[in-house]
Amino acid sequence: MHPQRWGDPAAQTSLPDSARGLIELAFGEIVERPAAEDVAVPAARIPDEAVDALRTAVGGDNVLTDDAARRLRTRGKSTPDLLKARTGDLSDAPDVVVRPGDQAEVEAVLAVATTHRLAVVPFGGGTSVTGGLVAAREPFAGVVSLDLVRMKRLLAVDDESMTATLEPGLRGPEAEALLAEHGLTIGHFPQSFEFASIGGFAATRSSGQSSAGYGRFDALVVGLTVVTPSGTISVGSSPANAAGPDLRQVFLGSEGTFGVISSVTVRVRPVPQDKVYVGWRWPSFAAGAAAMRTLAQTGLLPTVIRLSDEAETAINLADPTAIGGADEAGCLMITGFEGTPAAVAAKRTAVTALLTELGGTDVGTDVGAAWAHGRFNAPYLRDSLLDVGVLVETLETATFWSNRERLYADVKSALESSLGDGALVLCHISHVYETGCSLYFTVAAKESDDPLAQWAAAKQAASDAIVAAGATITHHHAVGTDHKPWFAQEIGPLGVQTLRAIKDSLDPAGLLNPGVLV
Numbered sequence: 001m002h003p004q005r006w007g008d009p010a011a012q013t014s015l016p017d018s019a020r021g022l023i024e025l026a027f028g029e030i031v032e033r034p035a036a037e038d039v040a041v042p043a044a045r046i047p048d049e050a051v052d053a054l055r056t057a058v059g060g061d062n063v064l065t066d067d068a069a070r071r072l073r074t075r076g077k078s079t080p081d082l083l084k085a086r087t088g089d090l091s092d093a094p095d096v097v098v099r100p101g102d103q104a105e106v107e108a109v110l111a112v113a114t115t116h117r118l119a120v121v122p123f124g125g126g127t128s129v130t131g132g133l134v135a136a137r138e139p140f141a142g143v144v145s146l147d148l149v150r151m152k153r154l155l156a157v158d159d160e161s162m163t164a165t166l167e168p169g170l171r172g173p174e175a176e177a178l179l180a181e182h183g184l185t186i187g188h189f190p191q192s193f194e195f196a197s198i199g200g201f202a203a204t205r206s207s208g209q210s211s212a213g214y215g216r217f218d219a220l221v222v223g224l225t226v227v228t229p230s231g232t233i234s235v236g237s238s239p240a241n242a243a244g245p246d247l248r249q250v251f252l253g254s255e256g257t258f259g260v261i262s263s264v265t266v267r268v269r270p271v272p273q274d275k276v277y278v279g280w281r282w283p284s285f286a287a288g289a290a291a292m293r294t295l296a297q298t299g300l301l302p303t304v305i306r307l308s309d310e311a312e313t314a315i316n317l318a319d320p321t322a323i324g325g326a327d328e329a330g331c332l333m334i335t336g337f338e339g340t341p342a343a344v345a346a347k348r349t350a351v352t353a354l355l356t357e358l359g360g361t362d363v364g365t366d367v368g369a370a371w372a373h374g375r376f377n378a379p380y381l382r383d384s385l386l387d388v389g390v391l392v393e394t395l396e397t398a399t400f401w402s403n404r405e406r407l408y409a410d411v412k413s414a415l416e417s418s419l420g421d422g423a424l425v426l427c428h429i430s431h432v433y434e435t436g437c438s439l440y441f442t443v444a445a446k447e448s449d450d451p452l453a454q455w456a457a458a459k460q461a462a463s464d465a466i467v468a469a470g471a472t473i474t475h476h477h478a479v480g481t482d483h484k485p486w487f488a489q490e491i492g493p494l495g496v497q498t499l500r501a502i503k504d505s506l507d508p509a510g511l512l513n514p515g516v517l518v
């Protein structure tokens with residue numbers, strides 16, 4: 001991963017000339033904002049004897065203290081993270097990077113952390129967008145980035161029960177490649193799929209682009225092993241049970257604050273033989289959303305379903321009229337069908353009949369294939385836009401269907417008011433349930449002299465609007481440090497007290513991800 005940008009350094013692109021013209025049209029004269037080349041990593045502050053003990057725990061080669069290693073594990077990949085990295089602010093750098101090779105070594109590292117009072121930040125793919133990798137430094141003797149990158153084994157496959165047990169450091173493509181050798185897939189494809197890890201998916205309760213067909217990641221997890229400072233715990237020994245509260249749910253979404261997830265058992269499916277993606281045009285966002293609700297409530301959800309509002313449709317399609325008449329391009333919906341040829345054909349036929357009856361227009365598989373082809377590319381564009389002084393960031397929420405219109409209007413208006421004239425606020429429905437859906441907003445605005453403060457104000461306004469509308473502060477990006485104040489409002493003082501009590505039991509010295517979640 002590039003230390004100041006998204007993704008593979010070899011895949012970086014500069015902004016095409018055609019896009020520069022559009023940007024000048026939308027935001028005025030282009031101001032180049034190159035990232036700082038020379039970046040100083042603050043001196044490490046950790047006692048030598050603690051580093052020596054970490055070397056004993058995992059081997060000297062797996063304790064990294066060099067600037068490059070520490071820089072690569074500084075924060076995640078939100079726009080504020082990137083803005084800070086671009087200006088050379090590495091004040092949140094960990095003091096040391098430790099790479100355990102198995103569960104026993106994770107246990108040994110936590111024992112050293114307890115003895116030497118070190119804060120420990122579990123590090124998966126480093127793609128957090130909510131400040132989940134920024135630990136409070138005080139009152140600890142040092143900050144350890146616990147990079148799970150060496151824990152990459154497929155531990156077990158049960159092809160009768162259709163489950164697989166994986167180590168946490170496997171990146172999305174690595175896990176899929178190992179499972180594909182058995183003809184299996186998890187079916188979890190978030191936009192960060194190429195870099196995010198199995199442990200990270202579980203720790204953040206991630207949701208992928210095929211969630212309508214395969215389910216959210218937390219819904220796929222049947223078991224977990226978690227190493228905590230108080231001991232190691234395994235949960236999930238049956239497909240379902242009534243044995244008290246479900247402890248899996250305590251660890252899913254715990255964002256490294258209760259323990260380090262050292263293995264994850266997930267439900268798996270056969271690799272789909274057929275994949276078809278189809279575009280649909282709707283006269284309005286409301287009409288498309290109503291159709292999604294009908295599909296969900298009649299049990300006819302495709303594997304992928306997403307709907308852009310009018311503004312996002314116009315921006316994302318080079319020629320919006322390609323999906324409609326010249327006067328009104330409307331809103332683009334993508335539907336995707338994956339499975340056996342027979343299952344794909346049957347579902348597609350039923351969905352086509354229902355969407356046609358509801359007023360949608362099938363605009364064909366080319367639009368759907370174009371979406372599928374570019375589904376992981378947008379984050380690279382964000383860096384190219386930051387290079388020319390355009391602030392781009394996303395946020396997401398979810399609510400019940402009956403509250404969708406209000407939430408959409410309130411968050412859009414909060415963002416527009418905060419960012420001012422000329423800002424673009426785009427939205428799509430990214431995940432759909434029988435009872436409601438998630439809304440995913442993207443903003444683009446000309447950067448002010450202080451883009452960090454500019455975004456902080458917009459994010460505050462949007463988050464306040466989300467809470468005021470009774471929606472959740474996060475549908476899938478998690479809480480981290482960024483969402484903490486609104487999360488506390490969402491679950492109330494007793495909710496916070498309950499989570500604190502669990503943390504005090506599992507991590508009495510508060511070493512794990514201090515400052516994150518609660």
Ligand SMILES: Cc1cc2nc3c(=O)[nH]c(=O)nc-3n(C[C@H](O)[C@H](O)[C@H](O)COP(=O)(O)OP(=O)(O)OC[C@H]3O[C@@H](n4cnc5c(N)ncnc54)[C@H](O)[C@@H]3O)c2cc1C
Nearest residue numbers: 124125126127128132190191192197199200206207256261
């Ligand atoms: C461009 C982009 C697109 C994204 N798209 C999506 C999307 O479509 N859907 C979605 O859900 N999210 C998305 N995200 C957010 C992010 O990718 C997810 O939160 C992802 O699950 C994080 O995984 P990771 O391995 O990178 O975790 P990290 O960023 O390394 O860590 C995230 C949090 O989990 C903790 N953690 C990591 N591994 C473990 C472990 N083994 N045990 C305990 N705690 C652990 C960390 O300490 C941290 O608090 C996106 C992010 C970016 C930058």
